[in-house]
Amino acid sequence: MGGYAGRYLYVDLTSGKIQVRELPRAWARDYLGGTGVAARFLWEELYAGVDPLGPDNVIVFGTGPATGALGHATGRLVIASKSPLTGLWGESHVGGHLAPEIKYAGYDFIAVRGRSDRPVYLWVDDDHVEIRPADHLWGKTTREANQMIWEELGDDTVQVAVIGPAGENLVRFANVIVDFYDAAGRTGMGAVMGSKRLKAIAVRGSRGVRPADPEGYYEAVRAMYEKATTGEWSQIADETIRRYGTPYLIDVMSAIGRLPTKNHYTGIFPEYEEINGDALRALRISRKSCFSCFLQCKYVHHVPSGGYEGTLTGGPEYEALVALGSNLMISDLEAIVHGNQLCNDYGMDVISAGKVISWLMECYERGLVTEEDLGGMRPRWGDADLMVDLIHKMARREGIGDLLAEGALRAARKMGRGTERYVIHVKGLEASAQDGRSHKSIGLAHAVNVRGADHLRGLCTYDELPWAVKYAYERFGEEEARKMVIDDRLDPRGKGYLTWLTENFYSIVDSIITCKYGAMWPMIYYYDDFAPMLRALTGIEEHGDPRYLALMGERIY
Structure with a gap:
C-alpha cells in the first residue's frame, strides 16, 4: 500500500x-x-x-x-x-x-x-x-x-x-x-x-512516504492546490484566515449575533472589538505554519508591558478568545493572552477551562453558589484576575479548583442546588464557541456529535454565510440545496440531512488526515477531489471511488 x-x-x-x-x-x-x-x-x-x-x-x-x-x-x-x-x-x-x-x-x-x-x-x-x-x-x-x-x-x-x-x-x-x-x-x-x-x-524519523503512483499523486495534489489558491476562495482566505488566523471569527460571529457571551446567555458582546483579530495584531511578533500548509494561520503573540508583561504564546485562537473572553465578559486582551498560555503550560483545554469558569460565574450571580462555598472568592463577570487565579487552581487541584477540575457537569452534580441547569454541554463535554440558537444545523451537530458539544466533527458551514451558500448550490445542485433550505440557517427543515452529509464527509477528512481550515471553510473540496488523490496515494482501488468514500465516512462516524 x-x-x-x-x-x-x-x-x-x-x-x-x-x-x-x-x-x-x-x-x-x-x-x-x-x-x-x-x-x-x-x-x-x-x-x-x-x-x-x-x-x-x-x-x-x-x-x-x-x-x-x-x-x-x-x-x-x-x-x-x-x-x-x-x-x-x-x-x-x-x-x-x-x-x-x-x-x-x-x-x-x-x-x-x-x-x-x-x-x-x-x-x-x-x-x-x-x-x-x-x-x-x-x-x-x-x-x-x-x-x-x-x-x-x-x-x-x-x-x-x-x-x-x-x-x-x-x-x-x-x-x-x-x-x-x-x-x-x-x-x-x-x-x-x-x-x-x-x-x-x-x-x-528518517524514512520517507512513497505514494503508490507518485506522478498521479502529485498531479492530483497540484490540482487541489490550484483550486485552493486561485479565485474567490483564495481571496477570502487572504482577508480572513491568512490575515488574522481564527480570531477573524470574532467579527463574523458578532455580526450575526452568534458570539457566545455570559455563559452562552447571549450572542452579543458589546466590547468584541477589544478582543478581535485587529486588536490581537498589536501583540503579534511572528507567524508559524503546520507541516506542508500554505495558509500559515498560526501567530505568536507577546505582551510587552503591564501586569502580564513577558507572556509569550501561540494563539489565542478564536475558541480561546471566547472561552476566556466574551463568555466571561472579559475584554482585557492581555489577560486573555496570559490565560491562554497558562492553559498551554499546564496542559489544560482552554475551552473546557473557560466554560467551567463561566458556569461558576453564572451560578454565583444567581445565588446558587456562595462566598462560603468558594473560600471567600467572588466569581463575577469580567474579573480577569479571578479567571487567571482559577486556571492555576484547576491545574493544581487546589481549593475550589479540585471540584472544577472534574469538568462542569461533574462539578454541578456534586454541587447540586440546581447548578446543573447552567452547564452548557452535550454528553458532558463543555460547548465550543458556537450557538445552535442562531444556526440550527450547528445545534443539531452538537446534539448528535459522538464526542459531545464540539463543532469539528459535524459543523456545517454551507448554510452559515452568504458566500458559503453559493458553494452549496455548486456542490449539491439547486434541488438538493433547496431540500436542505441552505439559504436559511434559522430554518430547521432539511438540517438533519445536511448534518448527516457533513458528519460523514468530516470523518473522511479526519481519516486522511488533513486540516479543515486547509480549504474546508467553505468546503471547496469534496469526495470527487479526494478520490483521485487517494487512489494514486494508496493504490487501493476502492479509494478512487467517491461513492465508496461517502460510505466509508458513514461507517467511520
Whole structure:
C-alpha cells in the first residue's frame, strides 16, 4: 500500500513490552486512517466499562495515509482514547509536525496501554524504541519538559507530545501539547497520559512516504492546490484566515449575533472589538505554519508591558478568545493572552477551562453558589484576575479548583442546588464557541456529535454565510440545496440531512488526515477531489471511488 508505513507501534507500560505490528490492509481499505483506524483499533482493544483513567484504557496517536506525503495541510495528528471527561469516545486533533515524524519513523500510529510504576516518556528513533525515566520531567510545564527532552536527546528537531501538571493531576480536561503551542485540546487526552504516568512521546524519523503512483499523486495534489489558491476562495482566505488566523471569527460571529457571551446567555458582546483579530495584531511578533500548509494561520503573540508583561504564546485562537473572553465578559486582551498560555503550560483545554469558569460565574450571580462555598472568592463577570487565579487552581487541584477540575457537569452534580441547569454541554463535554440558537444545523451537530458539544466533527458551514451558500448550490445542485433550505440557517427543515452529509464527509477528512481550515471553510473540496488523490496515494482501488468514500465516512462516524 502506498502512503502507509504498513505497521504500528504497540507499547504496554505495565510490562514494558514494545511490539511492532502489521497494519491490516482491511483497516486501511475500510477505515482509511486517522480517526477511522483509531476507532476500529479501539473497538477491539477496549471492553465495555473500562475505566478511562485505568491501565486497561488505550491511547492512540494516529496518522493518515496522506500524512507526511507533502499534500496540502497534511500535518494533523489524532489522539484517541476513552474520555475521562465524558466516559465516551475521546478524540482530539493537533497540527504541527509530530504526525509526519511518526510516519517518517515508520509507523502509522502508536498505541499505549498499561500504567508505569514511575513517570516515563517514550523515545522513538526509527526502529529504536525506548521507555525512558521521566522523574525529572514530572511537575514541569509543557514548555519546560519539551526543552529538557531536547537537551537530553541533543536534538531540537525531535518532535514531542507532552503533558503538563494538569495531566499529571488528572484534570479531566487536560490536553496534550505539540510544538510548544499547539494543543490537542478536547476530551481529556492529557489526563489519560497522566494516568499512565506517560509524560511525553518524543519521535525522530528518517524514512520517507512513497505514494503508490507518485506522478498521479502529485498531479492530483497540484490540482487541489490550484483550486485552493486561485479565485474567490483564495481571496477570502487572504482577508480572513491568512490575515488574522481564527480570531477573524470574532467579527463574523458578532455580526450575526452568534458570539457566545455570559455563559452562552447571549450572542452579543458589546466590547468584541477589544478582543478581535485587529486588536490581537498589536501583540503579534511572528507567524508559524503546520507541516506542508500554505495558509500559515498560526501567530505568536507577546505582551510587552503591564501586569502580564513577558507572556509569550501561540494563539489565542478564536475558541480561546471566547472561552476566556466574551463568555466571561472579559475584554482585557492581555489577560486573555496570559490565560491562554497558562492553559498551554499546564496542559489544560482552554475551552473546557473557560466554560467551567463561566458556569461558576453564572451560578454565583444567581445565588446558587456562595462566598462560603468558594473560600471567600467572588466569581463575577469580567474579573480577569479571578479567571487567571482559577486556571492555576484547576491545574493544581487546589481549593475550589479540585471540584472544577472534574469538568462542569461533574462539578454541578456534586454541587447540586440546581447548578446543573447552567452547564452548557452535550454528553458532558463543555460547548465550543458556537450557538445552535442562531444556526440550527450547528445545534443539531452538537446534539448528535459522538464526542459531545464540539463543532469539528459535524459543523456545517454551507448554510452559515452568504458566500458559503453559493458553494452549496455548486456542490449539491439547486434541488438538493433547496431540500436542505441552505439559504436559511434559522430554518430547521432539511438540517438533519445536511448534518448527516457533513458528519460523514468530516470523518473522511479526519481519516486522511488533513486540516479543515486547509480549504474546508467553505468546503471547496469534496469526495470527487479526494478520490483521485487517494487512489494514486494508496493504490487501493476502492479509494478512487467517491461513492465508496461517502460510505466509508458513514461507517467511520
